[in-house]
Amino acid sequence: MTLGLLALLLGVGAFGAGLLGALTGLGGGLVVVPMMTILFHVDLRYAIGASLVSVIATSSGAAAAYVREGFTNVRVGIFLEVATTTGALTGAALAGFIPTAALAIMFGLVLLYTAFRSFQSHEDHPLDLPADPLAIKLRLGSTYPTREGIRAYSVQGVKAGFALMFVAGVLSALLGIGSGIVKVLAMDRTMKLPFKVSTTTSNFMIGVTAAASAGVYLHRGYIEPALAFPVMLGVLGGALLGARILSGAKTILLRRIFTVVVVILALEMLYKGIKGAL
Amino acid sequence: MDATRDRQDERIERIIGRLLQIGVLTAAVVVLIGGSMLLAQYGSIPANFARFKGEDPVLKSVGSIVRAVMTGDSRAIVQVGLVLLIATPVARVALTMVAFALQRDRVYVVVTAIVLALLLYGLFWGRA
Numbered sequence: 001m002t003l004g005l006l007a008l009l010l011g012v013g014a015f016g017a018g019l020l021g022a023l024t025g026l027g028g029g030l031v032v033v034p035m036m037t038i039l040f041h042v043d044l045r046y047a048i049g050a051s052l053v054s055v056i057a058t059s060s061g062a063a064a065a066y067v068r069e070g071f072t073n074v075r076v077g078i079f080l081e082v083a084t085t086t087g088a089l090t091g092a093a094l095a096g097f098i099p100t101a102a103l104a105i106m107f108g109l110v111l112l113y114t115a116f117r118s119f120q121s122h123e124d125h126p127l128d129l130p131a132d133p134l135a136i137k138l139r140l141g142s143t144y145p146t147r148e149g150i151r152a153y154s155v156q157g158v159k160a161g162f163a164l165m166f167v168a169g170v171l172s173a174l175l176g177i178g179s180g181i182v183k184v185l186a187m188d189r190t191m192k193l194p195f196k197v198s199t200t201t202s203n204f205m206i207g208v209t210a211a212a213s214a215g216v217y218l219h220r221g222y223i224e225p226a227l228a229f230p231v232m233l234g235v236l237g238g239a240l241l242g243a244r245i246l247s248g249a250k251t252i253l254l255r256r257i258f259t260v261v262v263v264i265l266a267l268e269m270l271y272k273g274i275k276g277a278l
Numbered sequence: 279m280d281a282t283r284d285r286q287d288e289r290i291e292r293i294i295g296r297l298l299q300i301g302v303l304t305a306a307v308v309v310l311i312g313g314s315m316l317l318a319q320y321g322s323i324p325a326n327f328a329r330f331k332g333e334d335p336v337l338k339s340v341g342s343i344v345r346a347v348m349t350g351d352s353r354a355i356v357q358v359g360l361v362l363l364i365a366t367p368v369a370r371v372a373l374t375m376v377a378f379a380l381q382r383d384r385v386y387v388v389v390t391a392i393v394l395a396l397l398l399y400g401l402f403w404g405r406a
Contacts, residue, residue, distance in 0.1 A: 003317070003323055053363060059367070078390050214364045226320070232306070233309060
């Protein structure tokens with residue numbers, strides 16, 4: 001295959017990944033790495049570099065829209081970014097020592113977990129539980145708009161949430177993903193933030209987390225221009241279009257389709273990892 | 279309680295969000311220009327990325343990329359766009375720190391400074 005054809009196919013694939021990722025809310029970064037390694041036989045390290053770059057593009061590109069809605073909790077985001085960036089630098093330092101087969105297996109497990117979570121509906125939790133003393137000290141509690149007007153919420157489990165965010169940072173660097181699913185888990189389940197606040201604050205954090213390890217990977221040669229350019233432009237274009245045509249009605253079917261794709265890729269990654277063929 | 283402060287945070291964040299979008303679009307344009315040049319130059323050669331080649335001596339650091347751009351190297355131009363892109367979240371954190379400083383929120387100026395230091399470490403010295 002010539003470089004031109006590869007770039008074209010990668011761009012089209014990345015566009016589809018960005019579009020589906022935005023429409024389903026599952027993020028496009030998750031399928032970029034398996035697509036590049038399984039379909040196009042690209043080395044896992046180049047795939048991770050290109051994917052991280054596309055993750056930054058979607059997170060920063062969407063930032064203005066998310067903040068406008070008034071859900072993002074900037075203090076929670078910045079505070080937890082201490083954990084995610086530390087985790088990302090740790091992951092980037094470890095990446096050179098972990099065999100690619102082990103990374104492929106980890107990737108498969110994260111994909112399976114994502115598919116599993118996408119079938120669960122989230123439950124609302126009470127917002128007026130007594131706050132974690134640490135959250136009061138750090139003034140993490142805030143307000144957000146609901147149909148009944150502005151509502152206040154308190155923040156729980158700060159230490160456990162912080163620890164989970166470190167894990168999210170490590171995974172983001174090792175696998176080249178945004179790890180939004182772990183970030184939302186930490187904020188929604190552990191810190192008991194409202195779901196909408198968790199998802200938007202997670203998006204706010206993803207670009208910063210990815211930038212920490214992308215800087216390191218740039219030095220190490222993971223970010224190959226010929227591969228990163230079609231992937232970045234494709235995912236960004238797809239995500240921007242997806243955000244524009246987003247309409248609640250058809251996303252359930254799309255989510256199902258996307259979940260099936262994710263499961264197939266998960267099994268393929270696990271198989272390749274166990275066979276040691278990556 | 280903190281409602282007015284929250285609204286103020288939000289207004290500042292909205293401005294920062296806009297600046298970020300401009301940063302991302304600028305990066306995308308640079309990447310597109312470099313990418314088109316790259317394809318014109320190397321589009322017809324066979325692609326093989328199945329094996330990791332390690333670091334490219336020209337592209338491994340911010341300084342050497344800038345030097346290569348001066349000579350019109352298409353790969354280096356793509357990398358400049360990508361460095362711009364990686365710099366947008368870093369700029370966001372820096373601007374957020376300024377916003378906290380304007381509000382005389384010392385605790386969060388320190389928290390934001392830690393995040394900024396970690397990011398700059400990765401970008402400039404991250405050879406670990």
